[in-house]
Amino acid sequence: MESIRTRCFALCVATVFSLPAVAADAALSPADAAIVRALDSEYVSAWKANDRTAVLDLFTANAVILPQNHQAIGGLRNVAAFWWPAGARTTITSFDHTLLEIGGSGEFAFTRGTYRFTFDYEANGHTQKLANRGNYLMLMRRTNGVWKITHRMWADLPRK
Numbered sequence: 001m002e003s004i005r006t007r008c009f010a011l012c013v014a015t016v017f018s019l020p021a022v023a024a025d026a027a028l029s030p031a032d033a034a035i036v037r038a039l040d041s042e043y044v045s046a047w048k049a050n051d052r053t054a055v056l057d058l059f060t061a062n063a064v065i066l067p068q069n070h071q072a073i074g075g076l077r078n079v080a081a082f083w084w085p086a087g088a089r090t091t092i093t094s095f096d097h098t099l100l101e102i103g104g105s106g107e108f109a110f111t112r113g114t115y116r117f118t119f120d121y122e123a124n125g126h127t128q129k130l131a132n133r134g135n136y137l138m139l140m141r142r143t144n145g146v147w148k149i150t151h152r153m154w155a156d157l158p159r160k
Contacts, residue, residue, distance in 0.1 A: 027103075028104045028105060032142070033109075035147050036102055036104065036109040037102055037111070039058065039140060039148075039149065040097075040099055040113070042058060043055070043149065044096075048092055052080070052084055055083070056079070056080060059079065059149045060141065060150050062074060062075060062076075063149060064150070064152075065082065065152050065153070066151065066153035067082070067153075070082075085123075087123060088121065089120075090119055090121050090122075091119060092119045093118045093129075094116075096116050097116070098113050098114045098115075099113040100112055100113045107143070108139070108141055108142075109141075109142075110137065110139050111136075111137075111140075112135070112136065112138075113135070113136060114133070115132070115133065115134060115136055117131070117133075118132075119131075119132075134154055134155050134156040134157045135155050135157075136152065136153065136154040137153050138151070139152075
């Protein structure tokens with residue numbers, strides 16, 4: 001019994017001390033980090049261009065968005081219906097973001113930052129001018145050599 005405990009303890013200690021080396025080896029390469037950074041910026045550029053197709057093309061087919069105060073929304077068709085509801089029109093008038101963190105390893109990456117945007121929302125013959133600002137987290141995966149967004153979540157700060 002004591003021998004098993006000793007071996008388990010030794011294995012745990014060896015595992016803990018090897019974790020930093022594994023994490024360092026698994027970090028995103030500079031080339032992948034640059035691609036992920038560009039994807040983060042492409043997301044904003046597509047919205048600024050009010051280009052629905054360009055926005056959706058950045059996501060995987062089974063992507064999930066996690067809007068504040070909503071259930072998770074999965075699949076591109078459902079994501080599109082949430083962002084562009086039938087009978088309404090959203091026009092982005094400004095969109096700025098600050099990328100604060102980028103990381104990942106292997107085939108997975110993430111970006112985290114802040115955003116601020118203004119938009120016009122038209123529905124039922126009325127137009128509202130709105131503004132949002134907050135924090136975001138975006139997860140990405142490389143499949144067949146192409147990085148795409150798999151998940152995006154955000155938390156709006158109180159509107160001014």
